[in-house]
Amino acid sequence: MQQPTTPDASDPATVAAGRETARDDRTGALVGDRDDVALERDLGERVDLLFPSAVARLAELVRIPSVSWASFDPEHVERSAARVAEIVRALGVFERVDVLRSNRADGTPGQPAVVAVRPAPDGAPTVLLYAHHDVQPPGDEDGWRTPAFEPTVVGDRLYGRGASDDKAGIALHLAAIEALRDVTGGDLPLGLALFIEGEEEDGSPSFDRFLADHGDALRADAIIVADSENPSVSTPGLTVSLRGNITFRLTVRTLEHAWHSGMFGGAVPDAVLAMVRTLDSLWGPDGGVAVAGLTAREGADPGIEGDERRIVEAGLHGAATPIGRGSVRDRTANQPAITVTGIDAPSVATASNTLVPSVSARVSVRVAPGQDADAARDAVVAHLRAHAPFGATVEMSEFDIGQGFLVDHGTPAVTTMLDAMRDTWGSEPALVGIGGSIPFIASLVERYPDAQILVTGVEDPATMAHSPNESQHLGVLRRATQAEARFLLRFGRGVAER
Structure with a gap:
């Protein structure tokens, strides 16, 4: 298997031992305590040595089609959880490794998750490592250049569903733990908890109950959620903001029953007309959101070089133009957005000359980081009720609400992770705002208010998560593993507190 190149793990410039380590004025190399430098050199070399087996483990997990949606065979998710647990037990690091479930809100069992625990030595911190072993459905098989569940290496990338999102996150955590175990002789300087969820792609319906x-077994001083992206294959990213989200069903009714369009067309409003007018009120002429009470976090994150190319990557059709205002980064990460993701109305194939009495739509609202999602929901509800035309009745139901996320940049965990990324990748880490949502992070914040939460990841702009031809860049995976291993060593040894 071809292995991509990575920074030389034996180079002192890549093995800083924390804040007390200084840079040589002449060479820029990092110098410090020899024991720390030697230990980190060994750690980087161990990650490199173990990397082929880490990729092999990732490939094994990709072969299991662990789609967590109700319409797919749950046996595959169970098999995936069992295999992850076997691999974790084989590390010989954790005191206990369990496959656990909790019930969803409707009382049905959730999907299996793997939980592993190693208590911290006296006075040492604990870090919780999160990833998920379930995956999206494969989608259109004709769109795949390689079989969706047959891991295939092409150049520097491993292709397959879940190869990046998020089985690479599992491989990352396990390889970092394994390398740390080996260089410390099993005498880890911190406690570890591992939480490999089984239903993230289905909205984590049993997460809060879990x-x-x-929750006591998962309590930690720092939490690493390895389920995000990097700006490029050469620049690491730490996700510092996520938008919240609101999805709901909007139903508009104007008539008690359907009528022949020739009898009353032009005299009474049909529901399609009322729905179109209602939805149109959500946006201004430039396509930006026009709902009073939805706030924006303008210009909070620095733009990333080449970010404007994302408009091109979106594949606008024909003469279609971008919507909204401000930079692409602000539009996609710091401003609210509203999308209609589905409409229940007569299809073109089955349409008749009829005035439709009611129509429903699925509406998705992305809430700017820093705004309370419940307050945003109230603003949207008030807007839709105020803008219903022709006296139409509007009903909103089936709400699903997730809070956004903002990171305190100044915590010891953030500082330690940024240093580990910088020293491993050889480039300045980017503080990234993501337009998507990870609602369960709000649950972690609520459950563990004192924990420092870090959202990292192994994706890059070419990963194509959720799409055909999902892939994982192996160089990114290797460097992310080295950075996490260094973080665990430094955080456990209290480097950030020196």
């Missing part, structure tokens, strides 16, 4: 049932 924390209620098993």
Whole structure:
């Protein structure tokens, strides 16, 4: 298997031992305590040595089609959880490794998750490592250049569903732990908890109950959620903001029953007309959101070089133009957005000359980081009720709400991770705002208010997560593993507190 190149792990410039380590004025190399430097050199070399087996483990997990949606065979998710647990037990690091479930809100069992625990030595911190072993459905098989569940290496990338999102996150955590185990002789300087969820791609419906049932075992001083992206294959990213989200069903009704369009067309409003007018009120002429009470976090994150190319990557059709205002980064990470993701109305194939009495739509609202999602929901509800035309009745139901996320940049965990990324990748880490949502992070914040939460990841702009031809860049995976291993060593040894 071809292995991509990475920074030389034996180079002192890549093995800083924390804040007390200084840079040589002449060479720029990092110098410091020899024991720390030697230990980190060994750690980087160990990650390199173990990397082929880490990729092999990732490939093994990709072969399991662990789609967590109700319409897919749950046996595959169970098999995936069992295999992850076997691999974790084989590390010989954790005191206990369990496959656990909790019930969803409707009382049905959730998907299996893997929980592993190693208590911290006296006075040492604990770090919780999160990833998920379930995956999206493969989608259109004709769109795949390689079989969706047959891991295939092409150049520097491993292709397959879940190869990046998020089985690479599992491989990252396990390889970092394994390398740390080996260079310390098993005498780890910190406690570890591992939480490999089984239903993230289905909205984590049992997550809150799971924390209620098993939260004490997952309590930690820092939490690493390895489920985000890097700006490029050469620049690491730490996600510092995520938008919240609101999805709901909007139903508009104007008539008690359907009528022949020739009898009353032009005299009474049909529901399609009322729905179109209602939805149109959500945006201004430039396509930007026009709902009073939805706030923006303008210009909060620095733009990333080449970010404007994302408009091109979106594949606008024909003469279609971008919407909204401000930089692409602000539009996609710091401003609210509203999308209609589905409409229940007569299809073109089955349409008749009829005035439709009611129509429903699925509406998705992305809430700017820093705004409370419940307050945003109230603003949207008030807007839709105020803008219903022709006296139409509007009903909103089936709400699903997730809070956004903002990071305190100044915590010891953030500082330690940024240093580890910088020293491993050889480039300045980017503080990234993501337009998507990870609602369960709000649950972690609520459950563990004192924990420092870091959102990292192994994706890059070419990963194509959720799409055909999802792939993982192996160089990114290697460097992310080295950075996480260095973080665990430094955080456990209290480097950030020196």
